[in-house]
Amino acid sequence: MSPRPTVGPRLERVLALVPFLAANPGVTLDEVATRFGVAARELERDLEFLPFCGLPPYSPDRLIDVEITDDGSIRIRFAEYFERPLQLTTDEGFALLSAGRALLAVPGSDPSGPLASALEKLAAVVGSGEGLEVDFAASDLLVPLRDAIARGNCVEIDYYSAGRDASSTRVIEPALVFHAFGHWYLDAYCRVAGDERLFRVDRVLSVRPTGEHFEPAASRSGATTPELGVFHPAASDDRVTLRLLPSADWVIDTYPTESVTREPDGSSVVVLAVSGQVWLERLLLRLGGAAEILDPPEYRGRQATAARRVLARYAVAHE
Protein backbone atom coordinates (compact mmCIF):
# COMPACT_ATOMS: atom_id res chain seq x y z
CA MET A 1 0.00 0.00 0.00
CA SER A 2 1.42 3.35 -0.93
CA PRO A 3 0.92 6.38 1.31
CA ARG A 4 -1.67 8.86 0.12
CA PRO A 5 0.29 10.87 -2.41
CA THR A 6 -1.49 14.21 -2.12
CA VAL A 7 -0.58 15.07 1.47
CA GLY A 8 2.97 16.26 0.64
CA PRO A 9 2.06 19.14 -1.69
CA ARG A 10 -0.75 20.24 0.62
CA LEU A 11 1.56 20.27 3.65
CA GLU A 12 4.06 22.28 1.62
CA ARG A 13 1.38 24.84 0.88
CA VAL A 14 0.32 25.06 4.53
CA LEU A 15 3.92 25.54 5.68
CA ALA A 16 4.20 28.48 3.25
CA LEU A 17 0.71 29.83 4.00
CA VAL A 18 1.04 30.20 7.78
CA PRO A 19 4.16 32.42 7.67
CA PHE A 20 2.56 34.54 4.96
CA LEU A 21 -0.59 35.09 7.06
CA ALA A 22 1.48 35.83 10.16
CA ALA A 23 3.49 38.45 8.26
CA ASN A 24 0.42 40.03 6.59
CA PRO A 25 -2.30 40.45 9.23
CA GLY A 26 -5.65 41.46 7.78
CA VAL A 27 -5.02 40.09 4.29
CA THR A 28 -8.24 38.86 2.63
CA LEU A 29 -9.17 35.33 1.61
CA ASP A 30 -9.43 36.29 -2.06
CA GLU A 31 -6.06 37.97 -2.03
CA VAL A 32 -4.39 34.94 -0.50
CA ALA A 33 -6.12 32.59 -2.94
CA THR A 34 -4.75 34.59 -5.87
CA ARG A 35 -1.28 34.78 -4.36
CA PHE A 36 -1.13 31.07 -3.72
CA GLY A 37 -2.83 30.04 -6.93
CA VAL A 38 -5.58 28.03 -5.20
CA ALA A 39 -9.36 28.20 -5.12
CA ALA A 40 -10.80 30.15 -2.18
CA ARG A 41 -12.69 27.05 -1.08
CA GLU A 42 -9.51 25.02 -0.88
CA LEU A 43 -7.86 27.77 1.11
CA GLU A 44 -10.76 27.75 3.57
CA ARG A 45 -10.24 24.04 4.08
CA ASP A 46 -6.61 24.70 4.98
CA LEU A 47 -7.69 27.34 7.46
CA GLU A 48 -10.30 25.05 9.01
CA PHE A 49 -7.85 22.42 10.20
CA LEU A 50 -5.11 24.76 11.42
CA PRO A 51 -6.87 25.55 14.77
CA PHE A 52 -6.36 21.86 15.63
CA CYS A 53 -2.60 22.21 15.30
CA GLY A 54 -0.07 23.46 17.76
CA LEU A 55 2.04 22.25 20.67
CA PRO A 56 1.26 20.22 23.79
CA PRO A 57 -0.83 20.40 25.82
CA TYR A 58 -2.93 21.71 22.87
CA SER A 59 -4.70 24.19 25.14
CA PRO A 60 -6.24 27.32 23.51
CA ASP A 61 -3.07 29.36 24.04
CA ARG A 62 -0.94 26.64 22.43
CA LEU A 63 -3.11 26.03 19.35
CA ILE A 64 -2.88 28.11 16.20
CA ASP A 65 -5.61 30.72 16.37
CA VAL A 66 -7.22 31.63 13.05
CA GLU A 67 -9.75 34.44 12.88
CA ILE A 68 -11.66 35.29 9.70
CA THR A 69 -13.76 38.43 9.94
CA ASP A 70 -17.01 39.03 8.05
CA ASP A 71 -15.22 41.06 5.41
CA GLY A 72 -12.95 38.07 4.71
CA SER A 73 -9.76 39.35 6.31
CA ILE A 74 -7.59 36.83 8.13
CA ARG A 75 -5.59 37.04 11.35
CA ILE A 76 -3.44 34.28 12.76
CA ARG A 77 -1.81 33.94 16.23
CA PHE A 78 0.27 31.52 18.28
CA ALA A 79 2.23 30.17 15.33
CA GLU A 80 5.65 31.60 16.16
CA TYR A 81 7.46 28.36 15.21
CA PHE A 82 6.03 28.81 11.70
CA GLU A 83 6.97 32.46 11.53
CA ARG A 84 9.26 31.88 8.57
CA PRO A 85 8.78 29.56 5.60
CA LEU A 86 10.63 26.34 4.93
CA GLN A 87 13.98 26.64 3.16
CA LEU A 88 13.92 26.23 -0.63
CA THR A 89 14.78 22.75 -1.88
CA THR A 90 17.66 22.38 -4.33
CA ASP A 91 15.16 21.84 -7.14
CA GLU A 92 13.23 24.97 -6.23
CA GLY A 93 16.32 27.14 -5.87
CA PHE A 94 17.63 25.89 -9.18
CA ALA A 95 14.28 26.39 -10.94
CA LEU A 96 13.88 29.99 -9.73
CA LEU A 97 17.46 30.99 -10.41
CA SER A 98 17.64 29.43 -13.84
CA ALA A 99 14.31 30.93 -14.94
CA GLY A 100 15.42 34.32 -13.63
CA ARG A 101 18.88 34.18 -15.18
CA ALA A 102 17.28 33.06 -18.44
CA LEU A 103 14.94 36.04 -18.57
CA LEU A 104 17.80 38.34 -17.69
CA ALA A 105 19.73 36.90 -20.65
CA VAL A 106 17.01 37.95 -23.10
CA PRO A 107 18.14 41.02 -25.04
CA GLY A 108 16.23 44.04 -23.84
CA SER A 109 16.09 42.95 -20.17
CA ASP A 110 17.19 45.49 -17.60
CA PRO A 111 20.49 44.24 -16.13
CA SER A 112 20.03 46.41 -13.03
CA GLY A 113 16.24 46.20 -12.60
CA PRO A 114 14.14 44.38 -9.99
CA LEU A 115 14.76 40.95 -11.55
CA ALA A 116 18.51 41.37 -11.24
CA SER A 117 18.30 42.51 -7.63
CA ALA A 118 15.85 39.71 -6.75
CA LEU A 119 18.26 37.14 -8.22
CA GLU A 120 21.13 38.62 -6.27
CA LYS A 121 19.23 38.22 -2.99
CA LEU A 122 18.16 34.74 -3.98
CA ALA A 123 21.64 33.65 -5.02
CA ALA A 124 22.97 34.75 -1.64
CA VAL A 125 20.44 32.53 0.13
CA VAL A 126 20.76 29.57 -2.21
CA GLY A 127 24.55 29.91 -2.19
CA SER A 128 25.00 29.85 -5.93
CA GLY A 129 27.18 32.89 -6.61
CA GLU A 130 28.20 33.05 -10.25
CA GLY A 131 27.98 29.33 -10.77
CA LEU A 132 24.67 29.25 -12.60
CA GLU A 133 24.56 30.97 -15.95
CA VAL A 134 22.08 30.99 -18.78
CA ASP A 135 23.30 32.17 -22.12
CA PHE A 136 20.96 32.73 -25.04
CA ALA A 137 22.40 33.48 -28.43
CA ALA A 138 22.43 37.24 -28.86
CA SER A 139 20.63 38.80 -31.78
CA ASP A 140 20.25 42.47 -32.62
CA LEU A 141 16.95 41.71 -34.30
CA LEU A 142 15.10 40.53 -31.19
CA VAL A 143 14.34 43.99 -29.91
CA PRO A 144 12.88 45.29 -33.22
CA LEU A 145 10.94 42.04 -33.68
CA ARG A 146 9.46 42.11 -30.19
CA ASP A 147 8.65 45.75 -30.67
CA ALA A 148 6.81 44.96 -33.93
CA ILE A 149 4.87 42.20 -32.17
CA ALA A 150 3.87 44.50 -29.32
CA ARG A 151 2.63 47.19 -31.72
CA GLY A 152 1.09 44.88 -34.30
CA ASN A 153 3.37 46.16 -37.06
CA CYS A 154 4.01 44.22 -40.25
CA VAL A 155 7.66 43.84 -41.20
CA GLU A 156 9.51 42.84 -44.32
CA ILE A 157 12.33 40.38 -43.72
CA ASP A 158 15.15 38.92 -45.78
CA TYR A 159 15.39 35.31 -44.79
CA TYR A 160 17.93 32.62 -45.50
CA SER A 161 16.35 29.19 -45.74
CA ALA A 162 18.91 26.53 -44.85
CA GLY A 163 16.66 23.79 -46.16
CA ARG A 164 16.63 25.33 -49.63
CA ASP A 165 19.99 27.09 -49.33
CA ALA A 166 18.49 30.30 -50.70
CA SER A 167 17.45 33.76 -49.49
CA SER A 168 14.09 35.40 -50.03
CA THR A 169 12.21 38.53 -49.04
CA ARG A 170 8.75 38.40 -47.53
CA VAL A 171 6.24 40.46 -45.57
CA ILE A 172 5.18 38.88 -42.31
CA GLU A 173 2.84 39.53 -39.37
CA PRO A 174 5.03 38.61 -36.40
CA ALA A 175 3.21 36.88 -33.52
CA LEU A 176 5.82 35.61 -31.08
CA VAL A 177 9.54 35.19 -30.54
CA PHE A 178 10.81 32.45 -28.28
CA HIS A 179 13.99 30.57 -27.47
CA ALA A 180 14.10 26.80 -27.69
CA PHE A 181 16.78 24.20 -28.37
CA GLY A 182 19.53 26.79 -28.51
CA HIS A 183 17.95 29.13 -31.05
CA TRP A 184 15.57 32.06 -31.21
CA TYR A 185 12.48 31.41 -33.29
CA LEU A 186 9.96 33.80 -34.78
CA ASP A 187 6.42 32.59 -35.19
CA ALA A 188 4.65 34.67 -37.82
CA TYR A 189 1.97 34.72 -40.48
CA CYS A 190 3.80 34.86 -43.79
CA ARG A 191 1.89 36.75 -46.48
CA VAL A 192 3.91 35.11 -49.25
CA ALA A 193 3.12 31.60 -48.07
CA GLY A 194 -0.38 32.59 -46.92
CA ASP A 195 0.18 30.56 -43.79
CA GLU A 196 1.88 30.52 -40.40
CA ARG A 197 5.61 29.94 -40.55
CA LEU A 198 8.36 29.44 -38.01
CA PHE A 199 11.57 31.36 -38.76
CA ARG A 200 14.94 31.04 -37.13
CA VAL A 201 15.92 34.51 -35.97
CA ASP A 202 19.62 33.93 -36.67
CA ARG A 203 18.70 33.38 -40.33
CA VAL A 204 16.72 36.59 -40.58
CA LEU A 205 19.17 38.84 -42.39
CA SER A 206 17.28 42.11 -41.95
CA VAL A 207 13.99 43.52 -40.67
CA ARG A 208 12.25 46.57 -42.15
CA PRO A 209 8.95 48.06 -40.97
CA THR A 210 6.41 48.34 -43.79
CA GLY A 211 4.25 50.91 -42.00
CA GLU A 212 1.23 48.59 -42.09
CA HIS A 213 -0.63 47.28 -39.06
CA PHE A 214 -2.27 43.90 -38.69
CA GLU A 215 -5.00 42.56 -36.45
CA PRO A 216 -3.59 39.71 -34.42
CA ALA A 217 -5.67 36.58 -34.94
CA ALA A 218 -7.74 35.85 -31.84
CA SER A 219 -6.31 32.38 -31.49
CA ARG A 220 -2.78 33.72 -31.41
CA SER A 221 -3.16 36.69 -29.12
CA GLY A 222 -0.63 35.40 -26.63
CA ALA A 223 -3.26 33.82 -24.38
CA THR A 224 -2.34 30.42 -25.74
CA THR A 225 0.87 28.79 -24.69
CA PRO A 226 2.78 27.90 -27.81
CA GLU A 227 3.99 24.40 -28.24
CA LEU A 228 7.72 24.88 -28.23
CA GLY A 229 8.58 21.65 -30.00
CA VAL A 230 9.68 23.14 -33.26
CA PHE A 231 10.42 20.37 -35.69
CA HIS A 232 7.32 18.49 -36.70
CA PRO A 233 7.93 16.25 -39.69
CA ALA A 234 5.18 16.80 -42.23
CA ALA A 235 3.37 13.83 -43.69
CA SER A 236 4.47 15.04 -47.13
CA ASP A 237 8.21 14.98 -46.28
CA ASP A 238 10.24 12.27 -47.93
CA ARG A 239 11.40 9.42 -45.73
CA VAL A 240 14.89 7.98 -46.08
CA THR A 241 16.26 4.83 -44.57
CA LEU A 242 19.91 5.07 -43.53
CA ARG A 243 22.38 2.57 -42.16
CA LEU A 244 24.52 4.33 -39.54
CA LEU A 245 27.78 3.10 -38.01
CA PRO A 246 28.07 3.55 -34.21
CA SER A 247 30.20 6.69 -34.71
CA ALA A 248 27.08 8.32 -36.23
CA ASP A 249 24.81 7.55 -33.27
CA TRP A 250 24.58 11.27 -32.55
CA VAL A 251 22.15 11.50 -35.47
CA ILE A 252 19.68 9.41 -33.48
CA ASP A 253 20.07 11.71 -30.45
CA THR A 254 19.78 14.85 -32.52
CA TYR A 255 16.99 14.34 -35.04
CA PRO A 256 13.52 12.91 -34.57
CA THR A 257 13.74 9.44 -36.04
CA GLU A 258 10.66 7.51 -37.06
CA SER A 259 12.24 4.17 -36.31
CA VAL A 260 15.59 2.82 -35.11
CA THR A 261 16.64 -0.82 -35.49
CA ARG A 262 19.86 -2.00 -33.91
CA GLU A 263 21.70 -4.55 -36.03
CA PRO A 264 23.85 -7.35 -34.56
CA ASP A 265 27.03 -5.78 -36.02
CA GLY A 266 26.47 -2.58 -33.95
CA SER A 267 25.14 -0.48 -36.81
CA SER A 268 21.63 1.02 -36.77
CA VAL A 269 19.01 1.26 -39.46
CA VAL A 270 17.03 4.49 -39.02
CA VAL A 271 14.16 6.15 -40.83
CA LEU A 272 14.28 9.95 -40.95
CA ALA A 273 11.89 12.53 -42.35
CA VAL A 274 13.73 14.79 -44.78
CA SER A 275 12.40 18.33 -44.81
CA GLY A 276 14.88 19.61 -47.37
CA GLN A 277 17.27 18.09 -49.85
CA VAL A 278 20.05 20.46 -48.85
CA TRP A 279 19.68 19.39 -45.26
CA LEU A 280 20.12 15.76 -46.31
CA GLU A 281 23.21 16.59 -48.39
CA ARG A 282 24.81 18.33 -45.43
CA LEU A 283 24.13 15.39 -43.18
CA LEU A 284 25.50 12.88 -45.69
CA LEU A 285 28.68 14.85 -46.28
CA ARG A 286 29.36 15.21 -42.58
CA LEU A 287 28.74 11.55 -41.92
CA GLY A 288 30.87 10.36 -44.81
CA GLY A 289 31.48 6.63 -44.69
CA ALA A 290 29.50 6.28 -41.45
CA ALA A 291 26.21 6.55 -43.36
CA GLU A 292 24.74 4.62 -46.24
CA ILE A 293 21.37 5.27 -47.84
CA LEU A 294 19.32 2.10 -48.17
CA ASP A 295 16.04 3.50 -49.39
CA PRO A 296 14.62 5.00 -51.55
CA PRO A 297 16.97 3.66 -54.27
CA GLU A 298 17.03 6.93 -56.22
CA TYR A 299 18.62 8.61 -53.17
CA ARG A 300 21.61 6.27 -53.10
CA GLY A 301 23.79 8.46 -55.29
CA ARG A 302 23.07 11.63 -53.25
CA GLN A 303 26.21 11.52 -51.16
CA ALA A 304 28.56 11.08 -54.12
CA THR A 305 26.78 13.79 -56.14
CA ALA A 306 27.07 16.29 -53.32
CA ALA A 307 30.71 15.33 -52.70
CA ARG A 308 31.53 15.93 -56.40
CA ARG A 309 29.84 19.32 -56.35
CA VAL A 310 31.89 20.48 -53.35
CA LEU A 311 35.07 18.94 -54.77
CA ALA A 312 34.63 21.03 -57.90
CA ARG A 313 35.54 24.05 -55.76
CA TYR A 314 38.89 22.48 -55.07
CA ALA A 315 39.43 21.95 -58.82
CA VAL A 316 40.53 18.39 -58.27
CA ALA A 317 40.16 16.02 -61.19
CA HIS A 318 37.90 13.11 -60.33
CA GLU A 319 35.72 10.62 -62.11
Next chain:
Amino acid sequence: MIDRLERLTNLVANLLATKRPLTLEEIVELVPGYPTGKAAYRRQFERDKDTLRGIGVPVSLETVHDGGPEIGYRIPPDLYYLPKLDLTKEEQAALHVAVTAVRLDGGEDGIGTARGALRKLGGLQGEAAPVLAALPTLPELAPLFNAYRQRASVTFSFRGKTRQIDPWGILFRHGHWYVIGHDHDRDAPRSFRVDRINDVVLGTPGSFELPQGLDPGSVLRDDPWNFGNEEPLEARVLVDAAAAPTLVAEIGAEHVVERNADGSIVISLSVTNRDAFRSFVLDLLDHAEVLEPAELRADIVDWLESLTTAAQR
Protein backbone atom coordinates in the same frame (compact mmCIF):
# COMPACT_ATOMS: atom_id res chain seq x y z
CA MET B 1 -6.55 12.85 4.92
CA ILE B 2 -7.27 15.72 7.29
CA ASP B 3 -6.03 13.60 10.16
CA ARG B 4 -2.73 12.92 8.50
CA LEU B 5 -2.20 16.56 7.51
CA GLU B 6 -3.02 17.60 11.06
CA ARG B 7 -0.62 15.05 12.53
CA LEU B 8 2.17 16.06 10.11
CA THR B 9 1.69 19.75 10.89
CA ASN B 10 1.85 19.02 14.63
CA LEU B 11 4.89 16.83 14.08
CA VAL B 12 6.73 19.66 12.31
CA ALA B 13 5.74 22.12 15.06
CA ASN B 14 6.94 19.78 17.82
CA LEU B 15 10.22 18.86 16.17
CA LEU B 16 10.95 22.52 15.42
CA ALA B 17 10.06 23.79 18.89
CA THR B 18 11.92 21.14 20.89
CA LYS B 19 15.20 22.05 22.59
CA ARG B 20 16.61 18.51 22.43
CA PRO B 21 15.99 15.54 20.09
CA LEU B 22 12.76 13.64 20.87
CA THR B 23 12.73 9.86 21.01
CA LEU B 24 10.14 7.99 18.99
CA GLU B 25 8.21 7.19 22.18
CA GLU B 26 8.14 10.87 23.16
CA ILE B 27 6.94 11.87 19.69
CA VAL B 28 4.09 9.38 19.79
CA GLU B 29 3.17 10.69 23.24
CA LEU B 30 3.30 14.37 22.23
CA VAL B 31 1.79 14.28 18.74
CA PRO B 32 -1.80 13.04 18.59
CA GLY B 33 -2.90 10.59 15.94
CA TYR B 34 -0.37 7.74 16.05
CA PRO B 35 -1.70 4.20 16.34
CA THR B 36 -1.08 2.11 19.46
CA GLY B 37 1.33 -0.81 19.27
CA LYS B 38 5.03 -0.29 18.75
CA ALA B 39 5.27 -1.86 15.30
CA ALA B 40 2.30 0.15 14.03
CA TYR B 41 3.40 3.57 15.33
CA ARG B 42 6.98 2.96 14.24
CA ARG B 43 5.82 2.18 10.71
CA GLN B 44 3.54 5.22 10.66
CA PHE B 45 6.30 7.51 11.91
CA GLU B 46 8.72 6.21 9.27
CA ARG B 47 6.16 7.05 6.62
CA ASP B 48 5.62 10.55 8.05
CA LYS B 49 9.35 11.14 8.21
CA ASP B 50 9.69 10.16 4.53
CA THR B 51 6.88 12.55 3.59
CA LEU B 52 8.57 15.40 5.46
CA ARG B 53 11.97 14.73 3.94
CA GLY B 54 10.28 14.38 0.55
CA ILE B 55 9.18 18.03 0.67
CA GLY B 56 12.56 19.17 1.97
CA VAL B 57 11.96 19.30 5.76
CA PRO B 58 15.34 18.55 7.37
CA VAL B 59 14.47 15.88 9.97
CA SER B 60 17.73 14.94 11.67
CA LEU B 61 18.62 11.95 13.80
CA GLU B 62 20.83 12.74 16.81
CA THR B 63 21.76 11.37 20.23
CA VAL B 64 19.36 12.66 22.86
CA HIS B 65 22.09 13.41 25.43
CA ASP B 66 25.71 13.98 24.51
CA GLY B 67 27.45 10.64 24.43
CA GLY B 68 24.30 8.80 25.57
CA PRO B 69 22.90 5.71 23.85
CA GLU B 70 19.40 7.07 23.14
CA ILE B 71 18.67 8.56 19.75
CA GLY B 72 15.96 11.01 18.83
CA TYR B 73 14.67 13.35 16.13
CA ARG B 74 14.45 17.08 15.73
CA ILE B 75 14.29 19.71 12.98
CA PRO B 76 17.25 22.09 13.38
CA PRO B 77 15.70 25.56 13.04
CA ASP B 78 18.74 26.97 11.23
CA LEU B 79 18.30 24.34 8.51
CA TYR B 80 14.52 24.64 8.35
CA TYR B 81 13.92 28.36 8.11
CA LEU B 82 14.35 30.25 4.88
CA PRO B 83 16.65 33.18 5.63
CA LYS B 84 15.01 36.58 5.30
CA LEU B 85 15.14 37.71 1.68
CA ASP B 86 13.33 41.05 2.03
CA LEU B 87 12.13 41.01 -1.57
CA THR B 88 10.30 44.12 -2.66
CA LYS B 89 6.95 43.87 -4.45
CA GLU B 90 8.67 44.68 -7.72
CA GLU B 91 11.22 41.95 -7.16
CA GLN B 92 8.52 39.39 -6.36
CA ALA B 93 6.62 40.41 -9.48
CA ALA B 94 9.80 40.12 -11.57
CA LEU B 95 10.34 36.55 -10.34
CA HIS B 96 6.73 35.72 -11.18
CA VAL B 97 7.27 37.02 -14.69
CA ALA B 98 10.47 34.99 -14.96
CA VAL B 99 8.94 31.64 -13.97
CA THR B 100 6.02 32.13 -16.35
CA ALA B 101 8.03 33.56 -19.27
CA VAL B 102 10.66 30.85 -19.05
CA ARG B 103 9.00 27.50 -19.32
CA LEU B 104 10.81 24.80 -17.44
CA ASP B 105 10.21 21.69 -19.43
CA GLY B 106 9.38 18.58 -17.56
CA GLY B 107 5.74 19.55 -17.76
CA GLU B 108 3.63 20.23 -14.69
CA ASP B 109 6.46 19.15 -12.40
CA GLY B 110 8.79 21.86 -13.59
CA ILE B 111 6.08 24.50 -13.36
CA GLY B 112 4.93 23.17 -9.96
CA THR B 113 8.48 23.41 -8.59
CA ALA B 114 8.86 27.05 -9.53
CA ARG B 115 5.40 27.92 -8.17
CA GLY B 116 6.12 26.10 -4.92
CA ALA B 117 9.29 28.14 -4.59
CA LEU B 118 7.42 31.39 -5.20
CA ARG B 119 4.85 30.52 -2.51
CA LYS B 120 7.64 30.30 0.01
CA LEU B 121 8.85 33.71 -1.09
CA GLY B 122 5.46 35.28 -0.47
CA GLY B 123 3.25 34.01 -3.28
CA LEU B 124 2.59 35.09 -6.82
CA GLN B 125 2.82 38.86 -7.07
CA GLY B 126 1.60 40.68 -10.16
CA GLU B 127 0.80 39.25 -13.56
CA ALA B 128 1.99 36.15 -15.39
CA ALA B 129 3.84 36.61 -18.69
CA PRO B 130 3.60 34.87 -22.07
CA VAL B 131 6.15 32.15 -22.72
CA LEU B 132 9.41 33.46 -24.11
CA ALA B 133 11.84 30.60 -23.69
CA ALA B 134 11.99 26.95 -22.80
CA LEU B 135 14.66 25.45 -20.57
CA PRO B 136 14.99 21.69 -20.37
CA THR B 137 14.98 20.22 -16.88
CA LEU B 138 17.12 17.18 -16.22
CA PRO B 139 17.24 14.96 -13.12
CA GLU B 140 21.04 15.34 -12.83
CA LEU B 141 20.94 19.15 -12.61
CA ALA B 142 19.91 19.36 -8.94
CA PRO B 143 22.64 17.02 -7.60
CA LEU B 144 25.29 18.75 -9.73
CA PHE B 145 24.08 22.15 -8.54
CA ASN B 146 24.19 20.87 -4.95
CA ALA B 147 27.75 19.63 -5.45
CA TYR B 148 28.74 23.03 -6.80
CA ARG B 149 27.13 24.85 -3.85
CA GLN B 150 28.81 22.57 -1.33
CA ARG B 151 32.15 22.58 -3.18
CA ALA B 152 32.00 18.79 -3.28
CA SER B 153 33.82 16.77 -5.93
CA VAL B 154 31.50 14.58 -7.97
CA THR B 155 31.86 11.38 -9.89
CA PHE B 156 29.47 10.50 -12.69
CA SER B 157 29.26 8.34 -15.71
CA PHE B 158 29.69 10.14 -19.04
CA ARG B 159 29.47 8.24 -22.30
CA GLY B 160 30.10 4.97 -20.48
CA LYS B 161 33.16 6.16 -18.55
CA THR B 162 33.45 7.30 -14.94
CA ARG B 163 34.70 10.86 -14.58
CA GLN B 164 35.57 12.87 -11.50
CA ILE B 165 35.39 16.66 -11.47
CA ASP B 166 35.34 19.62 -9.08
CA PRO B 167 32.23 21.42 -10.36
CA TRP B 168 32.88 25.13 -10.95
CA GLY B 169 29.47 25.95 -12.31
CA ILE B 170 26.48 25.07 -14.44
CA LEU B 171 25.81 26.81 -17.71
CA PHE B 172 23.05 26.72 -20.30
CA ARG B 173 24.22 27.46 -23.84
CA HIS B 174 23.29 26.39 -27.37
CA GLY B 175 20.20 24.67 -26.05
CA HIS B 176 22.03 22.42 -23.60
CA TRP B 177 23.03 22.37 -19.96
CA TYR B 178 26.73 21.94 -19.26
CA VAL B 179 28.62 21.37 -16.04
CA ILE B 180 32.06 22.94 -15.99
CA GLY B 181 34.92 22.04 -13.72
CA HIS B 182 38.33 20.67 -13.05
CA ASP B 183 38.63 17.15 -14.46
CA HIS B 184 40.74 15.03 -12.09
CA ASP B 185 41.89 12.49 -14.70
CA ARG B 186 42.83 15.07 -17.33
CA ASP B 187 44.07 17.54 -14.69
CA ALA B 188 42.51 20.34 -16.75
CA PRO B 189 39.24 22.31 -17.05
CA ARG B 190 36.55 20.45 -18.96
CA SER B 191 32.87 20.81 -19.77
CA PHE B 192 30.28 18.03 -19.96
CA ARG B 193 26.78 18.05 -21.40
CA VAL B 194 24.46 17.29 -18.49
CA ASP B 195 21.99 15.29 -20.59
CA ARG B 196 24.79 12.77 -21.20
CA ILE B 197 25.61 12.43 -17.50
CA ASN B 198 24.26 9.66 -15.28
CA ASP B 199 24.74 8.41 -11.73
CA VAL B 200 26.00 11.58 -10.04
CA VAL B 201 27.65 10.79 -6.69
CA LEU B 202 28.69 13.63 -4.37
CA GLY B 203 32.00 13.51 -2.53
CA THR B 204 32.90 15.34 0.69
CA PRO B 205 31.65 18.93 0.92
CA GLY B 206 34.40 21.54 0.94
CA SER B 207 36.83 19.39 -1.03
CA PHE B 208 37.90 22.17 -3.38
CA GLU B 209 37.95 25.94 -3.82
CA LEU B 210 36.80 27.89 -6.84
CA PRO B 211 39.66 29.34 -8.88
CA GLN B 212 40.10 33.09 -8.49
CA GLY B 213 38.34 35.23 -11.07
CA LEU B 214 36.72 32.25 -12.75
CA ASP B 215 34.40 32.83 -15.70
CA PRO B 216 32.58 29.52 -16.20
CA GLY B 217 31.50 30.58 -19.68
CA SER B 218 35.08 30.82 -20.88
CA VAL B 219 35.75 27.17 -20.00
CA LEU B 220 33.02 26.02 -22.34
CA ARG B 221 34.82 26.26 -25.62
CA ASP B 222 32.21 27.45 -28.02
CA ASP B 223 33.61 26.58 -31.35
CA PRO B 224 33.59 22.89 -32.14
CA TRP B 225 36.78 23.08 -34.22
CA ASN B 226 38.44 24.28 -31.03
CA PHE B 227 37.16 21.45 -28.92
CA GLY B 228 40.11 19.11 -29.10
CA ASN B 229 43.64 18.56 -27.99
CA GLU B 230 45.36 18.40 -31.36
CA GLU B 231 48.28 20.67 -32.25
CA PRO B 232 46.59 23.98 -33.25
CA LEU B 233 46.54 24.84 -36.96
CA GLU B 234 45.57 28.25 -38.32
CA ALA B 235 43.02 27.64 -41.05
CA ARG B 236 41.83 30.13 -43.66
CA VAL B 237 38.47 29.46 -45.28
CA LEU B 238 36.91 31.32 -48.21
CA VAL B 239 33.15 31.74 -47.78
CA ASP B 240 30.72 32.87 -50.52
CA ALA B 241 28.61 35.99 -50.29
CA ALA B 242 25.49 33.80 -50.03
CA ALA B 243 26.61 32.09 -46.85
CA ALA B 244 28.71 34.87 -45.32
CA PRO B 245 26.13 36.92 -43.33
CA THR B 246 24.64 33.97 -41.44
CA LEU B 247 28.06 32.53 -40.77
CA VAL B 248 29.43 35.78 -39.38
CA ALA B 249 26.38 36.07 -37.13
CA GLU B 250 27.13 32.59 -35.88
CA ILE B 251 30.88 32.68 -35.29
CA GLY B 252 31.50 36.41 -34.79
CA ALA B 253 33.10 39.11 -36.92
CA GLU B 254 36.47 38.73 -35.17
CA HIS B 255 37.14 35.68 -37.34
CA VAL B 256 36.81 37.64 -40.60
CA VAL B 257 40.24 38.52 -42.00
CA GLU B 258 39.31 39.61 -45.54
CA ARG B 259 36.20 41.09 -47.15
CA ASN B 260 36.12 40.87 -50.92
CA ALA B 261 34.30 43.11 -53.37
CA ASP B 262 31.98 40.28 -54.46
CA GLY B 263 30.74 39.90 -50.85
CA SER B 264 32.75 36.78 -50.13
CA ILE B 265 34.92 36.70 -47.01
CA VAL B 266 37.96 34.87 -45.71
CA ILE B 267 37.76 33.65 -42.14
CA SER B 268 40.57 32.48 -39.92
CA LEU B 269 40.11 29.76 -37.31
CA SER B 270 42.44 28.06 -34.88
CA VAL B 271 41.72 24.35 -35.31
CA THR B 272 42.42 21.79 -32.60
CA ASN B 273 39.81 19.27 -33.71
CA ARG B 274 40.04 18.31 -37.36
CA ASP B 275 36.89 16.19 -37.44
CA ALA B 276 34.79 19.03 -36.08
CA PHE B 277 36.44 21.50 -38.46
CA ARG B 278 35.64 19.26 -41.43
CA SER B 279 31.99 19.01 -40.38
CA PHE B 280 31.86 22.77 -39.98
CA VAL B 281 33.23 23.35 -43.49
CA LEU B 282 31.07 20.67 -45.12
CA ASP B 283 27.98 22.17 -43.53
CA LEU B 284 28.57 25.14 -45.84
CA LEU B 285 28.47 22.79 -48.85
CA ASP B 286 29.96 24.39 -51.96
CA HIS B 287 29.79 27.86 -50.39
CA ALA B 288 33.15 27.38 -48.68
CA GLU B 289 36.66 26.32 -49.55
CA VAL B 290 39.59 25.66 -47.24
CA LEU B 291 42.51 27.76 -48.55
CA GLU B 292 45.21 26.99 -46.00
CA PRO B 293 47.02 25.09 -44.67
CA ALA B 294 47.58 22.47 -47.34
CA GLU B 295 47.19 19.77 -44.73
CA LEU B 296 43.59 20.70 -43.84
CA ARG B 297 42.72 21.34 -47.47
CA ALA B 298 43.94 17.84 -48.27
CA ASP B 299 41.84 16.42 -45.40
CA ILE B 300 38.67 17.77 -46.98
CA VAL B 301 39.62 16.65 -50.48
CA ASP B 302 40.49 13.13 -49.29
CA TRP B 303 37.27 12.87 -47.36
CA LEU B 304 35.14 13.97 -50.31
CA GLU B 305 37.03 11.79 -52.78
CA SER B 306 36.46 8.73 -50.62
CA LEU B 307 32.73 9.46 -50.90
CA THR B 308 32.74 9.74 -54.68
CA THR B 309 34.64 6.46 -55.05
CA ALA B 310 32.56 4.66 -52.42
CA ALA B 311 29.54 5.09 -54.64
CA GLN B 312 31.27 3.32 -57.49
CA ARG B 313 31.94 0.12 -55.56
